[in-house]
Amino acid sequence: ATQALAMLASLPADNRMKLFVQSRLAGLQCDAGHAEICRSQYESAYAAQVKAFGEDDADTLASLHGLARADSDLARWDASRALYGKLIEKYRAEYGPEHSKTIGAINGLAVVDLESKNDVEAEQLLRPVLEIDERIFGPEHPATHTAINNLGGAIRGQGRNEEARPYYERSLKLAYKLYGPDSYAAVIAENNLSLLLRDVGDLAEAEKHA
Secondary structure, three states, X not given: OHHHHHHOOOOOOOOHHHXXXXXXXXXXXXXXXXXXXXXXXXXXXXXXXXXXXXXXXXXXXXXXXXXXXXXXXXXXXXXXXHHHXXXXXXXXXXXXXXXXXXXXXXXXXXXXXXHOOOHHHHHHHHHHHHHHHHHHXXXXXHHHHHHXXXXXXXXXXXXXXXXXXXXXXXXXXXXXXXXXXXXXXXXXXXXXXXXXXXXXXXXXXXXXXX
16 A cells, blocks of 8 residues: 555645545554554545545545544544544435445444443444344344444443343354454454353353353
């Protein structure tokens, strides 16, 4: 991505492809854990795209989504929540309430609520998302897995461990099937289930998963 951006260096600052690559490079910085760099690059790309293409352009919205994610990674909860709210509104208007882009943005907002301990709000967002994911993508789709995992976390965060347990068990089973037992998703799901089982007093099962 860095090489691609260098190839486009001589193009005008508002060139669509140049800004697209800049935005994608920002996303890679987030994936690599460089949240401050990611946010700075997304902010620059987004401002230029708004000026050149408008707020409702698909590339502009993609950068807005990235900026919201970067703020979430940096624990800038209020800023991230505001950006996700704006993004959800625009995606709903452009694509409808059940489009994958809309659902992805709602999931992002739910993660912000989970991380900032607003578990009631997260649950309210995630219950309809899970129903949509199961109906549109199926019960064993990666998007469905994400919703199951996050909804379980929202329920557990409110102290309703027994109610959260089947979500955690389903998340682990699906992570094994989708990604394999040694995947990051499976390890996280197994650890989450172990902690929940410990908290409900099922120590033998908690130890097995741990």
